[in-house]
Amino acid sequence: MSEITGLAFKARELDAGDELAGVRARFVLDDVVYLDGNSLGALPAAVPGRVDDVVRRQWGELRIRSWEESGWWTAPERIGDRIAPLVGAAAGQIVVGDSTSVNVFKALVGAVRMARLAGQERDEIVVDATTFPTDGYIAGSAARLTGCTLRAVTPAEVRGVLGDRTAAVLLNHVDYRTGRLHDLPGLTAAVHAAGAVVVWDLCHSAGALPVGLDAHGVDLAVGCTYKYLNGGPGSPAYLYVRHDVQDRFDSPLPGWNSHAEPFGMRPDYTPAAGASRGRVGTPDILSMLALEAALEVWDGVPVESVRAKSLALTDFFLECVAAYVPAGRVESLTPVAHEERGSQVALRCADAEAVMKRLIERGVVGDFRHPDVLRFGFTPLYVGFADVERAAAVLARTWGDGGGAG
Template identity: 50%
Template sequence: MTVTTDATTIPAHLLDLDARDLLAHKRAEFLLPPDVLYLDGNSLGPLHRSVPARLAGVAEREWGQQLIRSWMGDADWMHLPERVAAKLARLIGAQPDEVAVGDSTTVNVFKALAAALHLAPQGRRVILTDADNFPTDLYVAQGLNALLGGGYELRRVPNTEVADHLNADVAVLLLTEVDYRTGRRLDLPDLTARAHAAGVLTIWDLAHSAGAFPVDLDGAGADFAVGCGYKFLNGGPGAPGYLYVAARHLDRAPVAISGWMGHADVFEMAREYSPAPGARRFVPGTPQVLGLSALDSALDAFADVEMADLRAKSLSLTSTFMALMELLAARHPLELVTPTEPEQRGSQVSYRHPDARGVMARLTERGIIGDFRTPDILRFGITPLYHSHADMWRAVQGIGAVLDRAETPV
């Protein structure tokens, strides 16, 4: 099945919004299969058209022809993490040397939490987090606590009640800015300020933030942050993640995973570890050149984008989607779980449905790809770089058709 819809049915005001879209030219930069309406860029961003040629160049020329010489020279793989960090820094409100790019998001959560627990005031033994935080953040905290002898408590509270639990027991506040299920966006600057007022260090997981809307870590006085390269940043499956360490912490934050590539002088091959300046110390192993190169290339999509424009379009798209879905909710058991207040959401919209798994399976068959998230969530990622208001219309038409048919017994 396909997602084609008679264009004449699209409401004029939506076509008008698209005609005035400042980012409309970005869509052509992505490969978007014609038989798919892709609402899952918050799980795996689509292919930026620059990436295949970049990968071919890295494989055939940099690796194949130049071999080991590419660690220096033109390719300069050695500093690829820094070059990617510089592009990322602009998107998250950081200085380039506050950002270490490499390893998975999971490993970066580990690095951040190990450092933050060390910097926290002595005697504080609580890691405060959202009970519905993304599992890997919870598991990392559990694993690290066990490694450290089990003296910490992972305290899990509803994300709406986090501020009430900031007290003198809490060492670190570990939160994901945008809830991966509901799409609720927490108030990063406000919670950071409240945490600091209580003597608590913060770690923000920006998996569903960076690339979706402007983030200003330095402006918020954030301590640590981590994020994912393959969602709104479109870096490809399993792209390198990243770690942000505020400049004021860099020289005090211990490097739990200390490796040769984070050493002050890599090829000195010294027996004693001595950290490199800046966040590079948090790149312990050999940089993942293939993954970093794809991410580096994909990040160029943001080079000519004003993040304020991105956010404005994202809110217009998600508002449009929610308004159209409201009509379906009148006749189907759909419960909106994403806040309608703009400042309280990211760039996804989610609904509960009693047969969410089955509905998403049928949507996917029809070429409308979103995500099912246990137990009953339909999740739709909306991406201002390549979605149009007309896409919102087509998506809701398709969702309606699937739901209408699903509720006719077969």
């Protein structure tokens, strides 16, 4: 009991010294410990009012005039520039729109086409074998479409399979199951040394840690906005196209919105300049402007501070789990080393699905991944250290006093 009291006291001290503690007030929260921001971020308080204005005034009163008067037409690039600092990119390289899946397809096929511009017959796509299933499905489709062979390997094996046949490599910055952070700088350099083009999926890193797209020379990247960027369910994704490759990016999904003269309605296609060639059709304005409001929670918040708190939160959670949970009940799949850890902790345990249901019933929300993984995502903008201590204590109580989960 003294140890538990000690960790609860430590949590209070850590919260008292938390420079990001005030950001929590920018969200709509309750007394639930919400550790599922790696699936769906919490609601920023500014969003409901903004959506009401978009629906009632911009759409309801201004109607078609809002494409110009309310800035609807420029929203994909404007919001892209708002995301850019969060992933280490200069303005003019990110366009917002479509889903992550659609953007992965655009980026991967575009990457193969870029790789072949050098005149070499590159005919292999390398994909992360541990990737989120959809990325793998799309990589397979892209391979069939481009006449490539698909090669699935773990990120640790990528360097060993690169060669003069490699056209494109699709990798995840953070593993969605384990929370392992992969070596973006090193792998990007290795792909470039082989003469290939790299595409990074940032879904589990953007908004949780520094990415450094420009600094590390990443060619193309995609990401969702409904996790650590808190854009809301199904909020539009984004596509990053580095400045110096934009004129070579040939999207497999050209649309009137990405035409150099979108209102010219010409039968022949000429791509727009810059990242705008990543657009396709009419932007999804309602969800896009909700995302723009959500991104205001980042005003004055350095990504470096978010990363520091993320590591402190996950360290403290692992400390509390080790102290509270009966020995042998859980095994951490998340790396201990900070340079290999994202912003989640994955615990393997028997009856994981049932354990997570009990946690949720008791006010601690994480999620479950088949067959035996409990995932806990830590969003530093609104998760505190007292939340972490409470979550570990509730997890321990699911086994009672040494008995089974219940």
